[in-house]
Amino acid sequence: MKASPGSFPSGWFPVATSAELKRKPLRRQLCGIPLVLYRDDQKRAVALQDRCPHRSAPLSDGRVVGGEIECPYHGWRFGGDGQCTLIPFHDGDLPRRFVPAVPVEERHGLVFARHGDEGEIYDPFWDDDRKMLRKIIPTEVETSLINVMENVLDPTHTAFTHKTLMRGMTENRQAVGVELTEKRAGMLELVFTGEQRQDGLISRLTGDSDRTGNVTRILKPGIVEVVYSAKHRINIVTTIFFSPVDEGRTRGFIILTTPLKYGFAYIKSIVFIPIFRMIVEQDRKVLRASYANWQEFGSPQNAVSPHDYMRPNLEALLSGREPPVAQQPLSFSINL
Numbered sequence: 001m002k003a004s005p006g007s008f009p010s011g012w013f014p015v016a017t018s019a020e021l022k023r024k025p026l027r028r029q030l031c032g033i034p035l036v037l038y039r040d041d042q043k044r045a046v047a048l049q050d051r052c053p054h055r056s057a058p059l060s061d062g063r064v065v066g067g068e069i070e071c072p073y074h075g076w077r078f079g080g081d082g083q084c085t086l087i088p089f090h091d092g093d094l095p096r097r098f099v100p101a102v103p104v105e106e107r108h109g110l111v112f113a114r115h116g117d118e119g120e121i122y123d124p125f126w127d128d129d130r131k132m133l134r135k136i137i138p139t140e141v142e143t144s145l146i147n148v149m150e151n152v153l154d155p156t157h158t159a160f161t162h163k164t165l166m167r168g169m170t171e172n173r174q175a176v177g178v179e180l181t182e183k184r185a186g187m188l189e190l191v192f193t194g195e196q197r198q199d200g201l202i203s204r205l206t207g208d209s210d211r212t213g214n215v216t217r218i219l220k221p222g223i224v225e226v227v228y229s230a231k232h233r234i235n236i237v238t239t240i241f242f243s244p245v246d247e248g249r250t251r252g253f254i255i256l257t258t259p260l261k262y263g264f265a266y267i268k269s270i271v272f273i274p275i276f277r278m279i280v281e282q283d284r285k286v287l288r289a290s291y292a293n294w295q296e297f298g299s300p301q302n303a304v305s306p307h308d309y310m311r312p313n314l315e316a317l318l319s320g321r322e323p324p325v326a327q328q329p330l331s332f333s334i335n336l
């Protein structure tokens with residue numbers, strides 16, 4: 001795949017967890033562009049395009065010396081701003097050479113890099129002062145950003161792809177109210193109501209008999225956040241930051257937030273994680289197979305049903321256009 005910015009939304013995307021970023025250079029691709037990430041002497045995260053301007057050696061094959069990155073080929077060095085600071089064996093004034101630097105910021109245990117020149121880092125939602133437990137689960141899926149966002153927002157696949165884990169344990173169907181609105185520019189909100197209980201394992205762990213439904217926020221440049229509540233209190237927030245590697249690969253950094261209580265709720269949240277991982281694996285598998293198949297067939301137009309209402313709204317949101325629901329909010333019922 002050629003390194004080009006392509007047609008990705010601009011904004012802040014996570015490229016690594018804070019824990020995995022060390023002094024040793026790490027190569028990560030964002031929106032088709034390889035980056036080298038490392039920590040300088042003050043332990044600050046640095047991101048540069050991973051190409052030495054001299055003869056294109058990957059800087060990530062080099063090392064960090066005195067907080068600067070040294071190219072493995074002829075030893076040119078570059079500071080965190082990308083400026084060349086040393087050309088070995090060169091006397092006199094240093095010619096101005098540089099590598100494009102990429103803005104980086106660490107938040108929520110993640111290292112965010114900015115693609116394009118706009119946007120802010122989103123803070124995962126939590127609305128009260130209960131102490132919380134946070135867990136980060138990184139993953140990678142071989143499909144496009146929009147395909148994976150559409151997948152996590154799609155309740156109609158759960159009884160099949162995640163049979164017994166999310167839904168599909170029984171043949172009983174319930175009418176579930178679905179509402180999709182534009183909450184503000186750059187943010188959609190999807191609300192499911194009336195589903196007392198999903199007949200799958202996961203809801204036995206996250207909900208209880210007084211399930212009050214879930215609210216999903218969908219934000220530019222690639223964030224999906226599901227807030228599960230029961231008895232009108234939040235019991236789990238799943239915030240997924242998607243990060244396009246290229247057109248056909250997407251990383252996901254899933255942050256699970258739950259109240260930190262030593263008791264049954266805590267135990268439930270511990271059991272939740274392995275089941276959650278199984279669900280992620282099931283999605284990865286079906287998304288990878290479908291994307292590869294779609295390409296093998298020459299990337300045809302996919303057929304749409306009335307349940308595929310998310311797609312045009314996601315396309316508009318990610319490309320900065322006004323989503324159709326901004327003019328006409330959606331509200332209907334679906335038998336799940």
Ligand code: FES
Pocket residue numbers: 052053054055056057071072073074075076
């Ligand atoms: S290629 Fe990097 S110093 Fe020559």
Ligand SMILES: [Fe+2]
Pocket residue numbers: 151152157158161162279283
């Ligand atoms: Fe799924």
